[in-house]
Amino acid sequence: MKIIDAHNHPDWHGYDFQKIVENMEKYHIDQSWLMSWESPLKECCEGTAGLVCGSLFGKRDVAIPxxxxxxxxxxxxxKFILGFCPDPRDPQAANYLKAAHDIYGAKVCGECKFRTTYDSPDCTRLFRKAGELGMPVTLHFDYDWQTTIEKPWGEWWGGDMQNLEHLLQLCPDTNFLGHAPAFWINISKDDLWKQGPYPPEKAKVVEGGAVPTLLRKYPNLYCDISAGSGCRALRRDPEFAKQFILEFQDRILYARDYFDNIHQEFLNSLELPTEVLEKLYHKNAEKLIHDS
Ligand SMILES: [Zn+2]
Incomplete structure (x- = not known):
């Protein structure tokens, strides 16, 4: 079966070109969406600078150029599908996106991981342009879990699920992929989000979470199951995960954001029909970038 990793980055967590290619071969991954993360380093937490290549090349102060x-x-x-998301707070952002699309063939607007609420007028303008260009937008959500007066460098990205719903309404012609802790914690309607980014390993999902609710309401919302956040959200309640995947089988994408194999291991353990796995592993990703 063809496998596309719909979320990864260059020069990330100690992996250079050669290591990434070898890692993809090891896990039978044919293609990866390779995305920028153009947040200024001063807005990232202190550990991030050691995981990314930003500041090693030229004078641009961005995490992953x-x-x-x-x-x-x-x-x-x-092997690689290009993803680029300019800082939406830059008034020229939509033009930069168009340039990346027209000059380099960028097919994805991502990763969008910026210290702003994604339904702002500037973000909306950028994402409408992405829709016009046929580029899906990968959104990273994190609540303000880490920041204290003593540690002001804590990261937050994107806002909450109300900002996401408002954005889905404002940009009905753009496809969005939800990703990261503050998205996936909302697979369940409980209070675990108040405790931190990751739910306990075996926390049963409570029906009525914002993620399934928004997926039912907005056909332009998709999910990227990458990283610990996506994997844990599914693994915490495998029975729920199977139902969730079957219901939204046309809008869930296999993705990693790292170099391990936890997502394949879990998906392959669920005994899903082959045609569903085909959608998760490559067809949904191919469909999303078909027109870009
Ligand atoms: Zn992310």
Missing amino acids: FERCVAYAERAPE
Whole structure:
């Protein structure tokens, strides 16, 4: 079966081009969406600077510059789909997105991981442009879990599920992928989000969470199951996960945001029909970038 990892980054967590290619081969991954993360480093927590390539190239102060995605794709064009999301707070952002699409063939607007609420006028303008260009938008959500007066560098990204719902209403012609802790904690309608980014390993899902509710209401919402957040949300209650995947089988994408194999291991343990796995592993990703 063809496998597309719909969320990864260049020069990330100690992996360079060669290591990423070897890692993809190890886990039978044919293609990866390779995305920038153009947040200024001063808005990232202190540990981030050691995990990313930002500040190593030129003077641009961004965590993962798009030029590194381009460098990988030039070396192995068949293996990488380019993703770029400019800082939406820059008034020229929509024009930068168009340039990345027209000049370099970027097909995804991502990763969007910025210290702003994603339904702001500036974000909305950028995401409407993404919709016009046929580019799906990968959104990272994190609540303000880490910040204290003593540790002011804590990260928050995107806002909450009300900001997401408002955005889905404002941009009905753009496809969005939800991702990260503050998205996935809302697979369940409980108070665990107040405690931190990750639910306990075996916390049963309570029906009525914002994620399934929004998926039922807005056909332009998709899910990216990458990282610990996506995997844990499914693994915490495998019975619920199976129902969730069957119901939203046309809008869930296999993705990693890292270099392990936890998502394949879990998905393959659920005894899902082959045609559902085909959608998760590649067809939904191919469908989303079909027109971009
Ligand atoms: Zn992310």
